Amino acid sequence: MKKCLLAPALCFFLLMCPAASPVLAQGTIDLTKLNMNEEGLYGYLLYNLNLTRKDLGSILSFRLKGDWRPGPHLFFHMELVNDYRTGNQRPAYLSTLLSGATKGTYTNASDQLNLKIDHLWGLVNLGRMDIQFGKIPLGWGTGYVFNPTAKTHPVSFLEDLSAETPGTLGLLFSYALNDRTAFQVYLAFEDKTRILGPGAGEWNQIPFGLKVQKIWGAFDLSLSWIREVFYRQEIQNYQREYYLGGDFAGAVGDFGVYGETALHVPRNEEGKFDFSGHRTNDLLEYCVGGDYLFTDAELTLRWEYYHQGRGVTKKADYNPVKALSAGQLLQAEDYLLVALEKSFLDYYTLMFGSLINANDGSFVLLPELNYNAADNLEVVLGSLVPCGEKGSEFNGTWDVNGGELEILQPSVYVQAKLSF
C-alpha cells in the first residue's frame, strides 16, 4: 500500500486541475451581489457553569468565525477559538483527583489567552472539482453521535461543548462525476494526536482518506479507504492503521436510517494486510441509527447503536488508562443511545437522552431543556446522571495507579450561548 495508492490518487487530482481551469477563467454572473452577508465576522460566546456534589467549574468559550468570498469560485473561512476553563472543567482536573497526584501549582486557565486557529481554509471551485486547503474540518460519516470513519482528529465525548468538528491541517480534493457520484481524497499533514514526534512528515506517516460517494435511489452511500496515524507515547513512535469504511443514509418507510462502519484491516509483521488470527467482530467499529417523527405529538425519537470491536465485554477488563488518553474514551463493545426531543411553547425544546452500556448495563441520563431566549441567545439547563452497578463503566469508581478515580459524576449545568 503506502505510496502506491497515495501517489496515483494525488496525480489524478493534479491532472484534473488544468482541465478545470478554463471554467475558472470563464466565470459566471457574480451572485455575490445578492449574497453580501456571505462575508464578514460572526461567532459566539458560550458560558457553561457545571456543578457537582463537591465542586464546580466553568467554561467561557469564544469562537470567532470569518467568511470571505473574493469571487464566485473562491471562498475563505476561519474559526478562532479560546476556552477559559476553571474548577472541575479545567483540563488537568481528572488527573488531580487521583490520590498521590502532584498537588503542584496549576496555572489558572483564565489568566491565559490561548486564541487558537481551529479552522482556516480556502476553497477553490474548479468546474466539477473542489479543492479545500488549510486547517479543514473533515466531517466524514453519517453517524449522529459516533463517527467511526472520522479518523483525523481526537474524539471528545459527553463534555463536548460545541458540535464543531476540529480542523485538521491538510488538503481535501473532491470531484463530482455527476449529480449522483463523487470522489473525495484528503491528505492530512498532522497525526490524530497532534503530536510532532520524530519522523513526522515522512510519506508513510501521512494520514489520508479516499472516498467514493453514490446517491442510489433514496439512499446516499459511500465507500472509503482510510489511513489513520497517531503518536503512541509508550512506543515513542507513530502507529498507522488502515480502515475500510462505508456509510449510508436514507429512509425506510417513515423512518430515517443511517449507518457508518470502519473495518480495521490489520497488517502482519511484514507490513502486509493479513486477517489471520483476527476475529472480524474485534476489527469492526460501526454505528446504525435512525429517527422517527411522531407527527401528532411533534416528538422526535432518535436512536443509535454503536459497536466498537476493540472494546471489552467484562468489567474486569476495563482499562481506565485508555479512558484518560485520547485514544479510546469508551471501554465496552456495545452501546445504545436513545433520545426523545420535543419542542413546546414555541421557544423551548426538551431533550431526554440516555447512553447505555449494553455490556455492563450502566447508563447515563442526559435530560436537557433548551430555551431560545432571543434570535441569537440560547439558554440550556441540563444534567448528567450516571447510573449503574458498582464498578460499572458509567457509575464506577476506577482504580488508577493505586488511586481511586470517579470519571463521571452527577452534575447539573447551565449554559448560555450568545451568537453575534
Place this chain on the structure above:
Amino acid sequence: MKKKWLFLVGLALGVGVLMGGLVLATGEEAVAILRRVEEKQATDTSVTRMGMFIYPDAGAEDCRSYEVVGYAKGDQDEYISFLEPRSIKGLTLLAKGDDQWIYFPSTGRVRKIASKAKDQSIQGVGGDFSYEDISAGKWEEKYDFIIAEATDRYWVLAGTPKKESAYAKVNLVIDKEKLILVKVEYYKENEGHFKDLIMEEIKTLDGREIATRMRMMNYAKNSKTVIVIYDAKYNVEIDDKYFNPTRFYR
C-alpha cells in the same frame, strides 16, 4: 319490481360513468390551468433574497426573523442558505425533486431528510413551513387535481396526493386574470383545514410579476410565518455545484 331495480342500477351506472367522465374532464382542465400558471411563472433559474418572520402567536407582533438566499433551477432543484440570524448562519438546504439534504456548518456534515421528517419544520429554525412545503417539483407531479370551484375571478383546484404526503388534500386558489396562485389551503386527515399559504403584494421584480409576500397561517398552532422577497433575479447563470448533493455546501 324487478324492472324498477334494473332501472335504478342502470341510472346509478349511468350517473357513475357520467360523473367519472366529468371528473376526468375537470382533472384534465385542472392540470391545463396549472400548466398555464406554471408556464407563466417558469424560469430557467432564479436567485432570490428573502426575509422569513416566524410569529409563534399569529395575533401578536413578537417574531423571530431570518434572512435567506435561495437559488432555483427549473422546477426540480432548489437551494436555500440562511444568512441570519448568526446562530444558524450557513445552514443550507438542497431539494432535488422529492430528495432533500441539510448541511450543518458546525459539524461540517450533511444529513439526508427522511420522508416522515418532511412534515417537520426546518431543524434549528422552526416556523410553519415544513420540509415538504419547500420541496421542489411541480404540483401536478405531487397531486391529482380537479376543478372544485370556478368563480368570475378565481379557480379553486382540489388536489389529493399521488404519493406519500403529510397532507390529505390541498386546494389551490388561482387568479384567473393574472394566472397567479394566490392561496394554498392545506388539509390533514385528522386536523382538517390545517394551514393556508396566502400570496400577497404582487409586484414586478426583474420583469416578472410575483407575490412578494407569502403568509403561512397555521390554524392548529395559531401561528404564522411570513416570507418577504426583497430582491430576485431571473435566468441568471448559477453554478451547478449549488444543486449537486455531493457539493452544494462547498
